[in-house]
Amino acid sequence: MTADSVAPRAASNLPLRHKPDTVVKTKDGAVFDLVATYNRLLAEDQELSMPVAAIEALIELLSHLTTSTVFETVEIVKAQIAHLKSSVPNPIPPTAGAELFTRTLLSSLRQETKDDDGDDDAAGPTRIASSTKMSFEDMRQYLVRNSRGFAAQAKAARAVIADVGARYVTGGSTVLTTGGSRCVKQLLLRAADRRIQLHGSPDFRVIYVMDGSSDSEIAVKALREHNVPVATVDVASAAHAMRLGKVNRVFVGAEAVCQRGGVLSRMGTYQLALLANEHKADFYVVTETHKFAMVLPLDQNDVTRLGVKQKILEFKRSEDETTPAPDLDADENPWRADYTPPEFVKAFITEQGTKTPASILEFVLRIYAP
Structure with missing residues (x-):
């Protein structure tokens, strides 16, 4: 054989x-x-x-x-x-x-x-x-x-998040936000209703950093219609306004929450986190848990590696100035994204309660575990 x-x-x-x-x-x-x-x-x-x-x-x-x-x-x-x-x-x-x-x-x-x-x-x-x-x-x-x-x-989920997060807005406080996060808007509106029920008026103030989006204008209009005092500032004035307004807390939304507790969100979120850290203001991310993702960026270089189509740095010499600026690529983001590391985040306010950055990995693994 x-x-x-x-x-x-x-x-x-x-x-x-x-x-x-x-x-x-x-x-x-x-x-x-x-x-x-x-x-x-x-x-x-x-x-x-x-x-x-x-x-x-x-x-x-x-x-x-x-x-x-x-x-x-x-x-x-x-x-x-x-x-x-x-x-x-x-x-x-x-x-x-x-x-x-x-x-x-x-x-x-x-x-x-x-x-x-x-x-x-x-x-x-x-x-x-x-x-x-x-x-x-x-x-x-x-x-x-x-x-x-x-x-x-x-x-x-947003209605539940608003109920969870409204208690973080206290009487006499000044909070700062930016962008058009629906979760943040609903949280602040719920906080206004809560303060009205308790004290007869929304006794807190909001500084809104305008990023040029129509979402921001809609949110500001909705808050003012609820008698919430809102001051709007441009991006360049954010640090000055944070100090001048004695901001206690910063609330931002997220496009994705990474498995280690970092945040991918609209461009400018990272710099607000840095400012909040410098000014000793608590930095909260308000988001639904369906935005928690199994992605692991380490720094700003990883944003495009993860597939976000954007061009931030384009170095030119004098001879390049004669070249007309290209139109926005059809595949490129109409708004840009940055990455905020977990060490700048105080907590995540979600429909499943408030979570620390350290707890995100365990939560994400429970969602995606086979």
Whole structure:
């Protein structure tokens, strides 16, 4: 007997699992465009965060799928997410939402459900992915319903955050904020209502650093309509205003919270954190937990490494001045992002309570653990 005679033969007659076509079509035959759906959702609802927009876009994708196996579904979803991440100026927030959606999808596929006959003790649990009583179409609809419930919970998080964070705004204090964070705006409005209930008026002041966005103007208008005294300053005046106004606390939003407790947010957040540290003012990040992501930047150099499309430094010589400035790249961020290290953050105010930077890693691992 030779070695060749006992060697395993190639199983050429076994069926191979081919990757499915990742193009998804709607009922009318049109190609479903996840990126266009994501952008449309953001344009239609100004209160929608980027992670939730990604989740809702993926739910729409799931509703159009005609796949008949778990493998096909997962492969198409993964391919579509990769396309979304490569097609947006700032992929980090939608990536956080997409990863949560994927975790929800996979956990639902593994989830144990009770037998349909209602006799829990007699039959015991059966896995949804292998249940003989649930067709794949039934399972897909089940996933769509569950995912929609998750998106609704994510949207409702801001109201809970406002209740948690309102107590950090005390009577006679001066707080500083910037940008158009919906969470921060709702927190300050809730704090105003709370102070009115307790003392008859919103007895705190807000210094708003205007970053040029329409979001900032909307927030200032809403606060003043609640009789909150608001002073607006430009970015160059932030340090002077912080000292002059005797700022006690700084509240900012986030685009993503990194696993070590750092923050990726609009450009200027980092310098406010530095100023707050210098002026001994507490620096709070107000955000939903669906923005917590498994990313690990170390400094400002890592912002573009993580996929954010932006050009901050462009060194020129005198001969370069004759070259006309290029138009903003269509793929580049309309606003830019920076990174705030965890040592500058006092705490994160979330719908699941107040968390220190040191506790973020454990929390993120619980979310994304297999």
